[in-house]
Amino acid sequence: MSTPQQVLLVALRTAIGWHFLYEGYVKLVTPGWGPDGLPLAAWSSAGYLRGATGPFAGVFHAIASSAWLGTIDVMVAVSLAAVGAGLMLGALTQLACAGGMVLLAMFYLSAIPLDGLPGPRLEGAYLIGNKNLIELAALAVVHAFRTGRIAGLDRWWASSRRGERQWQSRGATA
């Protein structure tokens, strides 16, 4: 792989990572205060889940009215932040990619755009494909190319394991 290809793949991973990390961060710090001093209400997935559409809507509606909604909210926020940090730092990259893809798949399945019309909360019109699906595909690319080996803490872990193996093999032959 050429250097520009490697750089672009890692840049893509970093950009997706930041998106995840900031989404998680905002969910974790609310209820809180905006930089203008205005209060920001606590985040909850309840509204999103209650508004779920498509073939899996029933499942998401049931989750919205379940007793563990609060726990799910915390889990989603922590997962987003953890996936984001992993992608940005290239730490446990494959696991972070897989986790991110699972989250995006759930977000996509909870609101598959099937009407193809512009909505009041949308800045465009979507039919089947939307931003969640595109980010999911991009994350699949990042996963397939094992970008942790190109740059990030995984590279360090891989090289230290390699060095350890070489040390052990030298010891065995001595």
Next chain:
Amino acid sequence: MTITPEKAAEGRRNFLKILAGTPALAALGVTAAMKGPVRGGPVRVGVIGIGGQGRVLLSNVDPAFADVRAVCDINPANLKRADEILARNKVAPAPHYADWREMLQKEDIEAVIMAPPLWAHADLAVGCMEAGKHVLCEKMMAGDLAGCERMRDTARRTGRVLEIG
């Protein structure tokens, strides 16, 4: 062990690749801290004047953003009503005070929500700001222009937030 210049360069390159995401994380993290929301916790407030309008203000305090640490009124019946409102809002009961100065001295509060009679607005608001507290004062601002100007000047001088509404 001999480290050749080629090996040293390779080591440096490897090191930079390992830490590739760190500068981006640091830069974007600082941006988020400056531009994004902050936790900060609820504002610790005391409420002065639990009459009709004071009770409306107390009822509308959102526990996510304001923690009522004390209530102050010269009428014990009003303080009892304040207890009922806090219980209805499912928040902890707050200590009672008849003297607002004593409340400011004893309680660790950042801001005061006040709805006393109009003639007392200026004196109380100025006193609270002088004590370093931010003030949300029920409208109207004060009984006369001199009182309004005194409140405005105190807010400017002390750097406290004075909100009327």
